[in-house]
Amino acid sequence: MKSILQEQKECWFCGKQFDLHLHHIYPGANRKVSDKNGFVVYLCAYHHNLGGNGNCVHQCKRMDIELRRACQKKFEETHSKRDFVKLIGRNYL
Numbered sequence: 899m900k901s902i903l904q905e906q907k908e909c910w911f912c913g914k915q916f917d918l919h920l921h922h923i924y925p926g927a928n929r930k931v932s933d934k935n936g937f938v939v940y941l942c943a944y945h946h947n948l949g950g951n952g953n954c955v956h957q958c959k960r961m962d963i964e965l966r967r968a969c970q971k972k973f974e975e976t977h978s979k980r981d982f983v984k985l986i987g988r989n990y991l
C-alpha cells in the first residue's frame with residue numbers, strides 16, 4: 899500500500915523503522931477511500947496506539963488533526979480542494 903505522505907517505511911512522527919503499524923488517516927466510513935488514495939501512513943506502535951493519552955494518534959486529537967491536515971495538504975499539491983472534499987466529505991485546512 900502506497901502512502902502519499904511517505905517515501906520510506908518509517909514512523910511519520912519519529913522516523914523509527916521497525917515495529918510499524920499502517921494507520922488509516924481518515925478512518926471509519928473513509929477507510930476504503932483512504933486505502934484507495936494512499937491516505938495511509940506508517941506509525942510506530944507507540945505513536946499509533948500504545949503511547950497512551952496524548953502520545954499516540956488514536957488518543958490524541960492534536961496529533962490526529964495534524965496528520966489529517968498534512969495529508970490533505972499533500973493531496974492538494976496535485977488535486978483541488980473540491981476533489982478532496984468529494985472524497986472525504988470535509989475540509990481540514
Ligand SMILES: [Zn+2]
Binds near residue numbers: 910942943944
Ligand atoms: Zn513513532
Ligand SMILES: [Zn+2]
Binds near residue numbers: 920921922946956
Ligand atoms: Zn490507526
